[in-house]
Amino acid sequence: MKYFFESVVEKKEKGYMIQIPFNVWEVCKQRDVIKGEVILDNKLINCELLPKEKGNYEIHIGDEDAVSVELGVPHKIVLHITGSLIRMDQNSPYSVENPIRKIDSINVIIQPEDGLCGQSCVAMLAGNTIAEVITVMDCREWQATMGMMISALNYYGIDHADVINYTEGRDTVLPRCCIMMEKMGRFCHYLVHFDGKYYDSNLGVLEEYDMSKLLGYLEIKC
Numbered sequence: 001m002k003y004f005f006e007s008v009v010e011k012k013e014k015g016y017m018i019q020i021p022f023n024v025w026e027v028c029k030q031r032d033v034i035k036g037e038v039i040l041d042n043k044l045i046n047c048e049l050l051p052k053e054k055g056n057y058e059i060h061i062g063d064e065d066a067v068s069v070e071l072g073v074p075h076k077i078v079l080h081i082t083g084s085l086i087r088m089d090q091n092s093p094y095s096v097e098n099p100i101r102k103i104d105s106i107n108v109i110i111q112p113e114d115g116l117c118g119q120s121c122v123a124m125l126a127g128n129t130i131a132e133v134i135t136v137m138d139c140r141e142w143q144a145t146m147g148m149m150i151s152a153l154n155y156y157g158i159d160h161a162d163v164i165n166y167t168e169g170r171d172t173v174l175p176r177c178c179i180m181m182e183k184m185g186r187f188c189h190y191l192v193h194f195d196g197k198y199y200d201s202n203l204g205v206l207e208e209y210d211m212s213k214l215l216g217y218l219e220i221k222c
Contacts, residue, residue: 001027001081001150005166005216006074009040009066014050016066018059018077021166022216025055026145026188028081039078041069049081078163094157101127103158103177103222106194111201117190118144120201121179124192125220126156142187146218149179149190159221166216177220182213193217 007018018038028034034049038059045065049057059079069075094100103125111120116130123133137144137152146164153160165172174180174193181188192199198206 001147002163003027003079003081003166004163005077005079005168006170007077008074009061009069009071011066011071014060016061016063016069017050018061020049020057020059020079021168023055024049024057024081027147027164034081036079036081038080040065040075092155092157094155096157096159099157099159103194103220106192106197106199108199108205109201110204113141115141115187116144117201118146118149121190121192122149122152122156124199124201125153125158125177125179128156144190146179146181146188146190150218153220161219161221164216164218167211167214168216169212169214172211172214172217174217175219177222178217179220180209180217181215183215188215 003022005021007021010017024034025031032051034057036047036049036059038045038047038061040061043065045061048060050060051057106124107127109120109124109130111117111130119130119133119137119139122137123130126133133152134140136155137148139148150160177192177194180191180193180198191201198209200206
């Protein structure tokens with residue numbers, strides 16, 4: 001999976017570092033130092049993700065790769081972490097060619113209790129129940145991560161982009177359908193955008209949304 005965001009390159013004691021605007025533990029099975037690669041100023045660079053605390057990481061790039069990079073200003077960055085998703089699409093009866101359904105409408109699903117917004121989003125997209133999605137994802141309240149949701153989408157044959165866009169409150173034009181992430185304390189809240197409406201498992205169907213709250217989104221292809 002790839003992750004698109006803007007960040008600055010800074011010179012620190014450990015070398016040239018780039019801050020990551022999301023919790024790496026939420027999308028990656030690995031801990032400690034993680035190998036990856038970034039596209040920075042149209043250049044592919046091998047890198048390491050160094051842990052800070054509680055799933056927060058920063059990207060370390062070599063001095064030779066940072067020599068021509070302007071420091072302290074935002075750069076568009078694509079990060080690729082290999083092997084970063086839990087796969088649950090094995091033995092699935094579905095595929096991209098044979099998905100669980102064609103997404104041409106969304107019915108809002110209100111979560112029965114807090115902490116099931118991720119499962120609710122997958123259920124809305126799959127046209128399934130939260131209970132069924134919980135079984136597929138094998139996670140309960142407050143346990144759903146974007147990585148788990150992507151793996152569930154794969155299980156149901158729901159096609160999606162291979163890049164998660166982190167907008168961090170900047171003005172954004174959303175695709176026709178996507179899973180939206182907004183920061184809520186130390187957790188993320190997830191909701192679905194479809195055809196200009198916002199399907200929130202807490203609030204129902206919304207006609208408007210404050211984009212300054214948006215952390216990022218994953219496009220769903222439909």
